[in-house]
Amino acid sequence: MPSSHGRGLLHLAAALDQPSVFDAEPYVEAARLAERGGLDFVTLDDTFARPGPDALAVLSRVAPATRRVGLVPTVTTTHTEPFHVQAAVATLDWVSRGRAGWRVEVSSTEGEARLFGRRHAAPLDALWQEAGEVADVAAKLWDSWEDDAEIRDVASGRFLDRDKLHHVDFTGSAFSVRGPSIVPRPPQGHPVRVVDATEGHVRHTAARYADVALVSATSAAQARAVREQLRSLAAESGRDPDTLRVLVSLLVDLGGGEHAAEPGHGGGGPRQTPQGPLYRGGPVDLAELIATWHTDGTTDGFHLRPVEPRRDLERLVNGTVALLQHRGLFRTFYPGSTLRGHLGLAKPANQYAQAGGTS
């Protein structure tokens, strides 16, 4: 198991974002490419503020066309219904047979608020507190059916053992949910919750509820500091910090040799840009950077966001990943079939199961 000093398996993820693409095929092709590289998961971002399709829908469309790669859409929590969000994520887990994740995000602008016309824009810390509550109630609703709640007992005429179904009776700062879910507990128990913890006000929520935290960082020292902070916050909230994976999130431009490698780790460190930390260089140098930051305990892995979607993902998989595999630093096949399996995370116990079956 990874710890703050040792290191576990390397985890790699890639973003599938492609501007102005609304039909399925480009996303399917990209996800298949990522799966050929054995990546832990792919992400697809989503916002009401810019053109783009519903990300969870796209990855549901991708699910039957892939077999192993994890599927992590962004789903926002500010203007959506927590009950619908958890049902959709649980369903993505069912249609992908245990490969679903959910990147929790908030909608902070007045422009997004006007699309719904129900509330005004709110400060980020309040939105992230609410996002934490949504992540919390989602897990409660996923647990509201125990795994063996469906019994199909012909003798008693019962389809369900209702002692294994639970009202969640959640009351948060801005919403309440009675439960149980309409969706039986998904294959992974809890689909993987991913939170971008780069900003300080998000870290408490990430440390408490995330299985995977993403951190945009330009230096190893910065990445390591955030990882350490997240791990100690996780421990403070009563979690085993080893159940949290922290991945460095970088934009990657593998445009070729025309750019000189920049100073830093592995011959080409990331540098800050208005869009976030950018790694620019060749696939080989990127492999070197990944190997170094992982080996020295800076990070559990990387979330890589191609600047030029088709070109950079292809170079990432066939160049960088192939090299890491060749050096024995990254998996060459998927030993398991669930995203939790890829990430080395156990299926969580059901929080209602030990309650003795009262609903």
Added chain:
Amino acid sequence: MTARPRKEIHLAAYFPGVNNTTVWADPESRSQIEFSSFEHLARTAERGLFDFFFLAEGLRLREHKGRIHDLDVAGRPESITVLNALAAVTERLGLAATVNATFNEPYEVARRFATLDHLSGGRAAWNVVTSSDAFTRENFRRGGFLDRADRYTRAGEFVATARELWNSWTPDGVPRPFAHRGHHFDIAGEFTLPRSPQGHPVVIQAGDSEEGREFAASTADVIFTRHGSLEAGRSFYADVKRRLAKYGRTPDELRIMPGVTVVLGDSPAEAQEKAAEIRRQQVSPQNAILTLEQIWGVDLSSYDPDGPLPETDPVADSTITQGRTRRGDNVAIAEKWRALSKEKGLSIRETVIEASGRQSFVGTPEAVAAELHAFVRHDAADGFILVPHLTPGGLDEFVDRVVPLLQERGAFRTEYEGTTLRSHLGLPAPAGKE
């Protein structure tokens, strides 16, 4: 519209779910939640060249006597997410999801259906339902609760708003701001998707009430109605189609599709026996008592399902059952059922079986094909939404044995002519906005 030489039947497949008509105890019954079950029925429907595949919705598990109702199938995936996955394993089949207009907002629903329409290449349909159910509301942050009278005004404004969003980009794909200010919604901004392959996903309305008919006539592309006699169907059909003109629409712009059940046999007698056996499976002894409790409104667990009906009258305004559509006047139903039991000498269970009605079409494949065709030829329907009792193989036999006979009659397509659901249904392209 071009005149069609012969009226074609439209068919849809309903995924059986949360209802005692779905028989889970049969050895052939499979998972209600695994994707493989949805894939099986969708592939069967596409093999049969059906117009669309249909998913129902329920946003709160039903409760009875204050506890989760445990006798029927319960639990289902979220509909639109399943349909997006089914778009990957089908090519032409329409994909219809029921989505509640009470517990959602137009921007998000419009976006989810536009996305499904893009990802499926023009196969999305939305069955618009509303709810006035305070019990379901407990799962949602929205106010949500509506007087019955407001349900259709909200639904109407909801669909109109969704269509404004679907229309909002220019024909050549440039986002354009929208603004909607109405009684239920006051929103503005930009939509995130270009106009989808169908322009507007197909809109379905389920329900036969006066408001439902009017809503269908003004707004829907398909009405999912109750099946009855040929005469009742003809009168409903004429009534609804007549209403279209008021909204500047032609009769061809709305398809009328009753939900029906079919039981096939090699002989009429065998089909009848199978139908009777299915009805027995649908009404287990426990289910018979539960059905009675729903009507009487009191605990009847001490009654013997093989014994006589209660002599007492139903309790008014009982809340014994939550999350289920009411059947109507319970005192009158109880009266009728006691009379039925007395007249035929039936036990509780036999009475429930007898009263819960026959399957819609029971007979040999030839007879069923002829009857289905007659309903369409005589303007009692434009087609049917088939509701199987088994998951997921419940329409295999229909597709193998009845579809070819409908094709021989020239009453059903032998291949998909177009790629979109609108083209399967013969619906005109919706007007765009320059």
